[in-house]
Amino acid sequence: MCKSFSAQRSLHASPSALGGARAVRSPRGARQVAAATGQAAAPPTTMPSYKLYYFPLPGRGEVARLCCAVGGLELEEVRFPFDQWPKYKAIAPFGQCPFLEVDGTFLAQSAAIDRYLAAEAGLVPKDAFQAALADQAYNLCIDILTPLFDTFKVKDEAERIKAREAVVAGPLKEKLGYAETLVAKAGDGFVAGPELTYGDLHLFHALSTIISGWMDGVPKTALDGFPALQAHRNRVASVPQVKAFYEREDNQDDMRQAYKPNA
């Protein structure tokens, strides 16, 4: 039921001080149609510029970064320290981060950003049901990570660790069990079929976060007993573009050591 999109481009126009907007839209869709119909390809135009605003940690920005790394999309990153958040919050569409700037237009919500970049990167299956399986895994990972991330709201350290231990023993164990079944049935494949999707990248990120030791109360051994998940994590970590991403100089923080193969 959707025809044009130009009317929406001004919804979140970014302040020019934060980067110049490009007027030319990605020819990606046009090229795909041209290829499918055998028509002449659209004339070459400027590819969109993608600019991600987030903290330096993996958190809710890592899947977007990985989609770009795997798909060969050029991603400009603004990684700002926590004390600069008020400055960026003022321009964040929904007062949250990450947010993405695409040719001068802002896009909020990590799930929307991740899926958009995944589509641009060729990491969303063309088949509707297969895409749904990738979405299913992606959203299961939200259920895996959210209770852990929520513990950051607990100010007292002892209480926070206690809360995390309860998450690990309860909901986390349950959700990881579902993920284990999903991945075990996929065999040597991925969560939505034989090819890597953004659902796998989110699972890889969730599992690596869990074993990173970044959150006191979540032991590095939390994946023991989930052999299919460990194998899946290693399989994704070994994808050449993923491996190269964690060899980059700006990804050498302590936490991201857990994102490497056999971490």
Place this chain on the structure above:
Amino acid sequence: MCKSFSAQRSLHASPSALGGARAVRSPRGARQVAAATGQAAAPPTTMPSYKLYYFPLPGRGEVARLCCAVGGLELEEVRFPFDQWPKYKAIAPFGQCPFLEVDGTFLAQSAAIDRYLAAEAGLVPKDAFQAALADQAYNLCIDILTPLFDTFKVKDEAERIKAREAVVAGPLKEKLGYAETLVAKAGDGFVAGPELTYGDLHLFHALSTIISGWMDGVPKTALDGFPALQAHRNRVASVPQVKAFYEREDNQDDMRQAYKPNA
């Protein structure tokens, strides 16, 4: 990066006692390719059967139902009372509902179900960025509803109402403010352009839930001061297929009275 999907069809095969699996896959994708390339259309085959398992209330099942109603997809529903949940939890892929059965295969996660059915119903924009805007609105609605739904965990009634009042005055007001800005800028259009998308259906559902009086502590007047949201809600409620959905005999519960135009 995705080629085939047949290997994944057995991931969540449903027990035969709950409904026979159909062996024939939707020809939708094949037909679209055929149309785009000018090839002869695929021979007619059985369309997929969609079966949604959820409680009778709107909750996390309503967007899926609305996508089917608006897109003219036949949706079989298993609306079961709360006391039957243990029976269905045993077959739910991730121990959660709603879940969807597609030709005998289960799909979990409401966000994956909604987007899948929206795609089948033609309610996901073809343009990648416009689809991202629909996703952005869809996910903002998760942020709007989740803190309210979370209050059901508070067992003491007085405490629960107090928790909801805090949500209404704080995060809900903030999130509705972002939604108001989004919709106001869209003018007479919708959240991702001139055409209705599943992002609009989620927003309609979230706003209707809020004014339903279903949750003690959330006043029916909670949308006062958000004129663009009220207009958007009425616009979606007035879409003929939406209107017809709420005229159906099985949708005459008290809560759904708030889903009608000018409710």
